[in-house]
Amino acid sequence: MKFGTMAVLGCSNVGKSTLVNTLVNQKIAIVSDKPQTTRSRILGVAHFPQGQLALLDTPGLHRPWHRLNKLMVRTALDTIHDADVLAVMVDGRNLPGPVDRFVVDQIFSRHSSALPVFLLVNKIDLIRKRHVLPVIEAYRQLGEWTEIVPLSAKTGLNVDLLASLVFDRVVEQEDAFDEDFVTDQSWRHLAAETIREKVIEATKAELPYAVAVKVDEFLEEGRVTTIAATIFVEKSGQKAIVIGKSGERLKAIGTAARLELAKALANKVFLKLHVKVKNAWRDDDRWLVELGYATQP
Numbered sequence: 001m002k003f004g005t006m007a008v009l010g011c012s013n014v015g016k017s018t019l020v021n022t023l024v025n026q027k028i029a030i031v032s033d034k035p036q037t038t039r040s041r042i043l044g045v046a047h048f049p050q051g052q053l054a055l056l057d058t059p060g061l062h063r064p065w066h067r068l069n070k071l072m073v074r075t076a077l078d079t080i081h082d083a084d085v086l087a088v089m090v091d092g093r094n095l096p097g098p099v100d101r102f103v104v105d106q107i108f109s110r111h112s113s114a115l116p117v118f119l120l121v122n123k124i125d126l127i128r129k130r131h132v133l134p135v136i137e138a139y140r141q142l143g144e145w146t147e148i149v150p151l152s153a154k155t156g157l158n159v160d161l162l163a164s165l166v167f168d169r170v171v172e173q174e175d176a177f178d179e180d181f182v183t184d185q186s187w188r189h190l191a192a193e194t195i196r197e198k199v200i201e202a203t204k205a206e207l208p209y210a211v212a213v214k215v216d217e218f219l220e221e222g223r224v225t226t227i228a229a230t231i232f233v234e235k236s237g238q239k240a241i242v243i244g245k246s247g248e249r250l251k252a253i254g255t256a257a258r259l260e261l262a263k264a265l266a267n268k269v270f271l272k273l274h275v276k277v278k279n280a281w282r283d284d285d286r287w288l289v290e291l292g293y294a295t296q297p
Contacts, residue, residue, distance in 0.1 A: 002051035004170025007083035008120075009076055011103050012036045012060025014089045015122040019153035020044045020057040023163065027264070028183040028190070029057050030197035036060055036209060037200065039068070039293055041075050043184040045177045050167045052175045056083060061103045066282040071294055077110060085116045085166050088143075092121040092150060093131075095138050104142045116146040116169045120162065125152035188218045189292070191227050191261055195273070198256040199231060202249055203241055210234045211242075212281060212291045217272075225265055228272040232281055232291070239275050250275065 008016045012035030021027050024044040030037060042057040056079050059072035080086060088107055090100060111117060119139055124132050132150055140148065147165050151158035185193075192213040199211050210233050217228035233239050243250045250273060258271040281287040288294040 001172065001175060002167050002170050003054070003173045003176050004084040004166060005054040005056065005082060006085045006087050006166050007056040007058060007079045008087045008089060009058050009061060009079070009107055010089035011091075011099055012062055014060070014091045015153040016060070016089050017042075017057050019089065019120070019122070019159070020055045022153050022156055022159055023053065023055055024182055026182055028185055030193045032197060032200045034200055036062065036069070036072065037197070039072055041079055045181050045183070046163065047179060048163060048167070052177060053163060053166060054176065061106060062099065063102070067285065068282040068288060068293060071288065077106065080107065080110050083115070084170050085118060086111055087118045087120050087162075089120040089122050090135075090139060092124045092135050093127050095135055096142060101142060104139075108143050117143065118162070118165070119143075119145040119148045121148065121150040122153050124150045125155045125157060187265065188215050190264070191215050191218060192229060194260055194264075195229055195231065195253070195257045198253045198260075199242060201256070202253050207233060207238045207241060210238055210282070214291055220267070223267055224270065225261070225267045226270045227261070229274075231273060231275045232278045233275065234277065234279055234281060236277055239277050242275050
């Protein structure tokens with residue numbers, strides 16, 4: 001049997017979390033079409049006949065402007081040192097731009113020359129093959145890639161091929177996790193992230209970056225799970241957006257989150273949501289610790 005760790009890195013919104021969810025065959029990371037949805041490192045474990053792959057989903061690399069963003073970028077880059085294989089994911093619909101080049105430079109400047117680096121050209125299900133080839137060639141010139149894998153994280157196209165190529169690069173060793181282990185994310189954390197995902201979906205482009213969720217209560221009693229959570233925003237106008245007219249938007253957010261959590265937990269879920277304003281929480285070290293994005297110094 002083989003075991004190895006693959007870190008998935010790249011710009012925001014290229015499909016890193018979708019790939020990890022597909023590989024572990026379970027939703028352990030929230031996804032949206034908004035950049036910077038993933039804010040912390042997430043461990044997922046994929047089980048194959050060849051062995052196990054530990055997958056490290058990371059925040060999207062970008063030029064940070066808030067304290068939160070700086071923590072996210074540092075978290076992603078620090079993951080490089082914990083991996084046996086680096087997987088750099090890009091959007092196959094677009095030629096590399098300045099941000100993409102910046103991200104590739106950041107990764108190659110920090111990794112060991114002995115560490116395999118895969119280029120994953122994602123979203124090929126959305127474009128014609130002849131349009132993918134120029135993108136591959138443009139990225140080929142930006143670094144010394146061990147493998148280049150065109151794939152679709154959403155449909156699963158070439159995902160098994162990726163796993164096989166990763167196993168070719170890792171060594172024989174005992175499994176590091178139990179056969180039913182999937183993620184290190186607690187149900188409490190997954191509940192907070194599920195609620196945040198539904199806020200992002202409901203508010204579209206109006207305030208995805210300014211939203212955080214803290215679970216105040218998570219109580220399991222028999223076949224019933226009671227969850228109380230607070231949605232934090234930075235301005236009173238954002239609070240009004242989340243609540244919506246006569247509370248309808250908050251109700252819809254709660255319903256969507258409750259249904260998804262009930263399915264994941266295989267339990268009946270009672271969900272209570274509140275919305276509060278915390279000015280500039282993204283630059284407040286104490287609140288970043290309180291919300292789980294940073295650790296105590």
